[in-house]
Amino acid sequence: MELTSTWYLVLAAILFAIGTVGLLVRRNPLVMFMCVELMLNAVNLTFVTFGAELNDIGGEISVFFVLVVAAAEVVVGLAIIVAIMRRRSGTTADDISVLRG
Amino acid sequence: MELVVFLIAGFFAILGAIGLIASRNPVHSALSLVMSLFAVAVLFLNQDAQFLAAVQVIVYAGAIVVLFLFVIMLLGVDESEDLSIEPIAGQRPVALLVGIGVLVLSVFFVAVSADGGATGAESLTAPKVDSITQSSTVSATEQLTDDVPGADDEQVDGAENDPNINQLGRALFTDYVFAFEVTALLLTIAVVGAVLLARKPKGELAPMPDIVVRSAHSPSSTSSNSPDGDGEVAPADDAAAASTEETA
Amino acid sequence: MNLASLYRPLVAVDPLFTAGVGLEEVLIVALKVVVAFTLLLVSVMLMIWFERKLHADMTNRVGPNIAGPFGLLQTLADGIKLFFKEDLRPAAGDKRVFGLAPYLTLIPAFLMFTVVPVGGDFHNGDGTVTWFGNTTHLQVADPPIGILFVLAMSSMAVYGIMLAGWSSGSKYPLFGSVRASAQMVSYEAALGLSLVAVLIKSGTLSTHEIVASQADGWNWNLWVTGFIPFIVFMIASTAELNRPPFDLVEAEQEIVGGFHTEYSSIRFSLFFLGEYMNVVTMSGVMVTLFFGGPDGPIPFLTSLGWLWGIFWFVLKVVAFCFTFIWFRATLPRFRYDQLMDLGWKLLIPLSLGWLIALASLDLARSEGWNRGLVGVIAFGGLVLMGLLLNAAVNAGQRKRLAGEGVD
Structure with missing residues (x-):
């Protein structure tokens, strides 16, 4: 039983699929956001695996940028959620269906 | 040995992921996410990406999820979501189907192709050398270096015998320096945007639009919002109306 | 029993692992872990005693003198x-997280200690000891990302405090814990930036290498980086540890205890x-980064140089603990907004500017430019930016106070 990169890729696919299901099922905006972060992590794992497979440092560089962009996106996304939730408490993603407000 | 670490870390990653989507309480979801992130950091370590493992813990687990927890705690969104209500009929089976479809497709591609689907050639300009075994303070013995392919062929000045972070830094500041500068700009924009969005609004706010909640419960939601005059948190009757929607 | 393939990723640069990971190596590492844990627990016990006795002495009291000599x-x-x-256990809280939170504070604290070199002779050797034919470093682990590991663990320490307050299910602990985590997260940035100044000078992340690069007595990062990174690191770590004068987290309501109000036993x-x-x-981390770790003169018994290393390390750590207790006895507590101002508006720009100045000096040395001129330009620019920032902050504050009316 040798550990090849296929194992890592399958694990990353499983994490990505679980994140997808979570994103589609949950309605709390924060939990949906966290599922997106899980999917991003699965993609990071894939990048690093390919980088190790091909002996290319570009895999790790891509992860670096994905990490930075994810951080920026979380900051802005949470600010939006805070701005919305301040006005109505107890909203779910279903309620935020109009662009106004 | 790497196999053992992979199995343990993989188990915890999947456990954390399932905990994330199945927990009723958002705080429990956040903690499960932290477990998953830690497991992924260990998997990074397993593949000799040490700097990324450390940065993953510092940035993701140590800052991003802390931010999530801040918002959850401060906004009081920790009332547990009622997971048994399905807003759109048949949503859950379809979501499961989509998830299984994604999984089957990716696993099929990975399993069918050789080398796990890696179609590129090995890099000549940005080689990633197995840094630990060739670290300059360890005398590289035979058994440590013979399974690193191409390490002796690539002579990209100084790329050998470099710790992982040196290789990363060198590539980042030579080949990818433009992307690096652009991400610096991106972060600045994100900070400015967040500060602007999260400020308390001054003056009168427009009246709240009527929201039509397309849910299987409670049709009484269309007039449940009173206009907020000064941007305060929704008054008590609004919160009560909102909570009756949730618990119907 | 010798495992066929050594575990490559964490083999690190510890000479213990060059010949593969066998039973002997595992036992030695286990022994180091046990010794480190015991040492840490005993030192914590002594530190608490030291704090109470010294604080009492500084405030003209006697302190504990009944239990034991x-x-x-x-x-x-x-x-x-x-x-x-x-x-x-509070009824209104989240029971599972309530039980988990103390461990989330304790475990990072211990893990941080594993990368600190506690001894070793860096003058006559390379800081290793050889016992029973096995050469090893005098620290539990020496990963190539040593200092980043310290930063990672201090990031994880925020969780314990934040979850403790939230899971207590009552308002004051929540309030206290949110303030505490905001404080810790803010000062982490200053901590990291002053750390990078050290990294520029040492050129490596591994704690063993950092200590080895200071092994001269005149090479301590304290003066090699200028004194500013050390001062910034000291202040930032005091805030990270929630120690006075940044301890409004624990003594915030003075009677109610902040995030650990509901905890007992x-x-x-x-x-x-x-x-x-x-x-x-x-x-220990501060001593490693700025004071050369186990570095110190070895007047006699040079064959036991590693013991001298332990002696000097302990002496320096005790000096720092003394300083922390001294802060407690002398300084009044910071108000929350003063604390945030200090972190964001003073420490972060200062450490960032100093870092840029140091980096430009380093570049000047490697490119062969006139270092004096570059130094003047860099530090002059730093002073100028500092003045501009100060002016901007003051202008903003004046505008805010004029808009709201003076408080």
Whole structure:
């Protein structure tokens, strides 16, 4: 039983699929956001695996940028959620269906 | 040995992921996410990406999820979501189907192709050398270096015998320096945007639009919002109306 | 028993692992872990005693003097008393997270200590010791990302405090814990930036290498980086540890205890154990980064050079603990907004500007430019930016006060 990169890729696919299901099922905006972060992590794992497979440092560089962009996106996304939730408490993603407000 | 670490870390990653989507309480979801992130950091370590493992813990687990927890705690969104209500009929089976479809497709591609689907050639300009075994303070013995392919062929000045972070830094500041500068700009924009969005609004706010909640419960939601005059948190009757929607 | 393939990723640069990971190596690492843990627990006990005695001395009191000679066993007595107290669990909180939170404070504190080099002779050797034919470093682990690991663990320490306050299910602990986590997160940035100044000069992330690069006595990062990174690191770590004068987290409402209000018995003692463990560990990290770690003169018995290394390390850590207690006895507490101002508007720009100036000096040396001129331009630019920032902050504050009316 040798550990090849296929194992890592399958694990990353499983994490990505679980994140997808979570994103589609949950309605709390924060939990949906966290599922997106899980999917991003699965993609990071894939990048690093390919980088190790091909002996290319570009895999790790891509992860670096994905990490930075994810951080920026979380900051802005949470600010939006805070701005919305301040006005109505107890909203779910279903309620935020109009662009106004 | 790497196999053992992979199995343990993989188990915890999947456990954390399932905990994330199945927990009723958002705080429990956040903690499960932290477990998953830690497991992924260990998997990074397993593949000799040490700097990324450390940065993953510092940035993701140590800052991003802390931010999530801040918002959850401060906004009081920790009332547990009622997971048994399905807003759109048949949503859950379809979501499961989509998830299984994604999984089957990716696993099929990975399993069918050789080398796990890696179609590129090995890099000549940005080689990633197995840094630990060739670290300059360890005398590289035979058994440590013979399974690193191409390490002796690539002579990209100084790329050998470099710790992982040196290789990363060198590539980042030579080949990818433009992307690096652009991400610096991106972060600045994100900070400015967040500060602007999260400020308390001054003056009168427009009246709240009527929201039509397309849910299987409670049709009484269309007039449940009173206009907020000064941007305060929704008054008590609004919160009560909102909570009756949730618990119907 | 010799494993066929050594475990490559964490083989690191410890000479113990060059020949593969076998049973002997695992036993040696296990021994190091046990020794380090015991050492840390004993030092925490002594640190608590030291704090109470010294604080008493500085405030003209006597301090503990009943349990054991000079009150040395007072901490043990307190621990036993706490052990027998009733374990209260608030009904309105989240029980699982309530139980988890003290461990989230304790475990990073110990893990941080594993990368701190506690001894070794860096003058006559390379800081390793050889026992029973095995050469190893005098630290539990030496990963190539040593200092990043310290930063990672201090990031994880925020969770314990934040979850403790939230899971107590009552308002004041939540409030206290949110303030605490905001404080810790803010000062982490200043911590990291002053750390990078050290990294520029040492050129490596591994703690063993950092100590080795300072092994001269005149090479300490304290003066090699200028004194500013050390001062910034000291202030930032005091805030990270929630020590006075940044301790409004714990003594915020003075009677109500902040995030650990609802905790009693063993869980409370775990929090305090974690906090003092963090103090000892952070002192160790500061000594490693800025004061050369186990570096010091070896007047006699040069064959036992590694013991001298331990002696000097302990001396320096005790000096830092003394300083922390000194802060407690002399300085008044910071108000929350003053604390945030200090972190964001002073420490972060200062450490960032100093870092840029140091980096430009380094570049000048490697490119062969005139270092004096570059130094003048860099530090002059730093002063100018500082003045501009100050002016901007003051202008903003004036506008805000004029808009709201003076408080």
